[in-house]
Amino acid sequence: MGGPLIELERVSRIYQMGHMDVPALDDVSLSIRDGEFVAIAGPSGSGKSTMMNILGCLDRPTLGVYRLAGTPVGELDDDKLAKLRSRTIGFVFQSYNLLPRTSAIDNVATPLLYQGVGRGERQRRAREALERLGLGDRARHEPTELSGGQQQRVAVARALVTEPALILADEPTGNLDSHAGAEVIALLRELHRAGRTIVLITHDATIASLADREIHLLDGRIAA
Amino acid sequence: MNVIELLRLALSRLRTQRLRAALTMLGVIIGVASVVALVGVGQGTTSNITNQLASLGTNLLTINPTTQNSDGSTTLKIGDAIAIAQLPSVAAVAPELSANQTVKYGTKTTDTTIIGTTAAYPSVRAYSVWQGTALTDVSVDRSLRVAVLGKTTADNLGLTSSDVGKQISVGGIDFTVIGILQPKGGSGFQDPDDQVVVPIGTVAKYFVGGDSIRSVGVSVAPDADMTLTKAQITELLRQRHELAASDDDDFGIFDQTQLLAAASSISGTLTLLLGGIASISLVVGGIGIMNIMLVSVRERTREIGIRKAIGARAGDILAQFLVEALTLSLLGGLMGVALGLGVSALIARLAGWAFAFNPSTLLAAVLSSLIVGVVFGVWPARQAARLDPITALRYE
Numbered sequence: 001m002g003g004p005l006i007e008l009e010r011v012s013r014i015y016q017m018g019h020m021d022v023p024a025l026d027d028v029s030l031s032i033r034d035g036e037f038v039a040i041a042g043p044s045g046s047g048k049s050t051m052m053n054i055l056g057c058l059d060r061p062t063l064g065v066y067r068l069a070g071t072p073v074g075e076l077d078d079d080k081l082a083k084l085r086s087r088t089i090g091f092v093f094q095s096y097n098l099l100p101r102t103s104a105i106d107n108v109a110t111p112l113l114y115q116g117v118g119r120g121e122r123q124r125r126a127r128e129a130l131e132r133l134g135l136g137d138r139a140r141h142e143p144t145e146l147s148g149g150q151q152q153r154v155a156v157a158r159a160l161v162t163e164p165a166l167i168l169a170d171e172p173t174g175n176l177d178s179h180a181g182a183e184v185i186a187l188l189r190e191l192h193r194a195g196r197t198i199v200l201i202t203h204d205a206t207i208a209s210l211a212d213r214e215i216h217l218l219d220g221r222i223a224a
Numbered sequence: 225m226n227v228i229e230l231l232r233l234a235l236s237r238l239r240t241q242r243l244r245a246a247l248t249m250l251g252v253i254i255g256v257a258s259v260v261a262l263v264g265v266g267q268g269t270t271s272n273i274t275n276q277l278a279s280l281g282t283n284l285l286t287i288n289p290t291t292q293n294s295d296g297s298t299t300l301k302i303g304d305a306i307a308i309a310q311l312p313s314v315a316a317v318a319p320e321l322s323a324n325q326t327v328k329y330g331t332k333t334t335d336t337t338i339i340g341t342t343a344a345y346p347s348v349r350a351y352s353v354w355q356g357t358a359l360t361d362v363s364v365d366r367s368l369r370v371a372v373l374g375k376t377t378a379d380n381l382g383l384t385s386s387d388v389g390k391q392i393s394v395g396g397i398d399f400t401v402i403g404i405l406q407p408k409g410g411s412g413f414q415d416p417d418d419q420v421v422v423p424i425g426t427v428a429k430y431f432v433g434g435d436s437i438r439s440v441g442v443s444v445a446p447d448a449d450m451t452l453t454k455a456q457i458t459e460l461l462r463q464r465h466e467l468a469a470s471d472d473d474d475f476g477i478f479d480q481t482q483l484l485a486a487a488s489s490i491s492g493t494l495t496l497l498l499g500g501i502a503s504i505s506l507v508v509g510g511i512g513i514m515n516i517m518l519v520s521v522r523e524r525t526r527e528i529g530i531r532k533a534i535g536a537r538a539g540d541i542l543a544q545f546l547v548e549a550l551t552l553s554l555l556g557g558l559m560g561v562a563l564g565l566g567v568s569a570l571i572a573r574l575a576g577w578a579f580a581f582n583p584s585t586l587l588a589a590v591l592s593s594l595i596v597g598v599v600f601g602v603w604p605a606r607q608a609a610r611l612d613p614i615t616a617l618r619y620e
Contacts, residue, residue, distance in 0.1 A: 086535025
C-alpha cells in the first residue's frame with residue numbers, strides 16, 4: 001500500500017435545474033490509497049455516476065478539492081484534464097464503449113495514439129494487453145463479432161494498455177450474464193493483486209462485497 | 225497526433241462507408257472536373273485563335289480603304305502599294321484585289337475567293353508553296369491566266385499533287401494551275417486555305433472593274449519598328465491622297481498584334497467566366513461535404529465521447545474530423561482533375577486544337593478543393609470537438 005492516490009476534500013457537485021440547485025454530491029470527503037480495491041456502491045440516484053465522472057476527471061467539482069495523484073483537478077483546463085485522464089486513468093464502462101467498426105487491437109491501441117506513441121509500439125503493446133486477457137486470437141475481430149464478455153475484456157485491455165495508476169470500472173458487469181460477470185470481477189481482482197488501484201462503481205451489493213473496502217453512497221452523501 | 229495518423233484514421237473511416245464517401249466526393253469531383261474542363265476549353269480556344277493569328281504573320285500590316293465612292297471605287301490604288309514598297313522599313317508589299325467566283329474542275333465545283341495579287345503575296349501573308357510554284361513576276365506583269373490554289377480549294381476540286389498544270393475554270397474563264405499552297409490548318413472564322421491566288425491584273429481584267437484595290441499587305445522588315453513604320457505609311461498615304469491636315473484618314477492600317485491582343489483578351493474573359501460558373505458547382509460540392517460531416521458528428525457522438533474519455537483532447541477530435549473532410553475534398557479534387565483533363569482532352573480532340581495541359585490550373589484546382597475542405601469541414605469539426613464527454617458517452 002502506498003500514499004493517497006485519490007483525495008476528495010468536502011467535494012460537492014451541484015447541478016442547476018431551472019432555479020433549483022440540486023446537489024448530486026453533497027460535501028463528500030474520502031481518500032483512496034495507491035493499490036486499494038474499493039467499491040463505491042449505492043442505489044440509482046445516490047450520486048454514483050456523478051462520483052464516477054468526478055473521479056474520472058470527466059467533470060469538475062462545484063465546491064471542494066479533488067486531488068488525483070497529488071494534482072488538484074479543479075484547476076486544470078480541458079486539455080490538461082484530457083492529458084491527466086490519458087496518463088492516470090483506465091476506464092471500463094457498463095456498455096463496453098468500444099469504437100464501432102474498429103478491430104479489437106485498434107480499440108486497445110487508441111489510448112496510446114492520444115499519448116503520441118508510435119504505430120509499431122502501439123500495436124505491440126495492444127497485442128500484449130490482448131494476449132494477457134486471453135484474446136490474442138481475437139485481435140482482428142470487430143466489436144460486433146465478439147461476445148459481451150469478450151468485448152468487456154477488450155475494454156479492460158484498453159484500460160490497461162497505458163499502465164494507468166487507477167482503473168475506474170463503472171458497472172462493468174451490468175450488461176453481462178453472471179458467468180461472464182464473475183470472470184470480469186476475477187480479472188479485476190487479479191489486476192489488484194498485481195498492484196493496481198481499482199475503483200469499482202456498482203449498485204450490486206454482492207459485487208461490492210468482493211472489494212477490500214466498500215463506500216456506500218446515499219443521496220449524494222457517504223452513508224457510514 | 226501527426227498528419228499520417230490522422231490520415232490513416234480518416235481513410236479507414238471512409239473505407240467503412242464507401243458509398244457515402246463516394247457520393248459525397250461526387251459533388252467535389254463534378255465541381256473540380258467542370259472547372260478544369262471549362263478552363264481547359266477556354267485556354268484551348270485562346271491558343272487556337274492566337275496560333276491562327278500568328279500564322280497570318282506577326283510582322284504584317286494590312287491597309288484597307290475606309291471610304292468608298294458612290295461607284296464602289298476607293299482612293300487606295302496600285303500606285304500606293306508601289307510607293308509603300310519604296311519605304312526602307314518595308315520588306316515586301318502585296319496589293320490585293322478579291323472577287324468571289326465559282327471554280328470548276330471536271331465535274332466538281334466550289335465557291336471561293338479569288339485573290340488578285342503579286343509575287344510578294346506568299347512572303348507577306350506567310351504562305352509557302354507545297355506543289356509547283358508561286359506567282360512569278362513575269363506572270364503578274366503579263367496578267368497571265370495562271371492560278372495558285374489553297375489546299376482546301378484543291379481538295380474540294382479533287383486536285384492532288386500530280387495535278388499541277390491542269391486547267392480549271394474560274395467564273396467561266398480557263399486558268400492553268402501552277403501551284404498549290406502549303407496548308408496553314410486551323411479551323412474557325414475563316415479558312416486560310418480556301419482561296420485561289422492569281423495575278424492582280426488578271427482579276428482586274430476579268431472580274432473587278434476600276435483601278436482601286438481592296439487592301440495592301442505590308443511585310444515590315446524584321447529589324448524595323450512597327451509603330452514607326454505605321455506612322456511613315458500613314459504620312460505617305462495622306463500625302464498621296466492629298467488630304468488636308470483637318471481631314472480624317474481615308475484608310476486604316478491594321479496591325480496583327482492589335483488583333484492578337486484583342487482576341488486573347490476576349491477569350492481570357494471567356495475563360496474566367498466559364499471558370500467562375502464552374503466554381504459554383506465546387507461550392508455546392510463543399511456544402512455536400514459539410515452536410516455529411518454534420519450528420520457524421522451526430523451519428524458518432526458516442527464515439528467522440530469514448531475518444532475523449534480515453535485521452536483525446538478537443539484538438540485531436542477537431543483534427544480528426546477536419547482531416548476526414550479534407551480527405552474527402554482532396555480525393556474528390558484529384559479525381560475531378562483527372563476527369564476534367566480527360567474531358568478537355570476529348571473536347572480538344574473533337575474541336576481539332578492542341579490539348580493544352582496547364583500545371584497552374586491543376587494546382588489551383590487541387591488548392592481550391594483543399595480550401596473547400598477546410599471551409600466546409602471546420603464547422604462540423606468544431607461541433608465534434610466541443611462535445612461534452614459525459615453527455616456524449618450517454619448519447620444513444
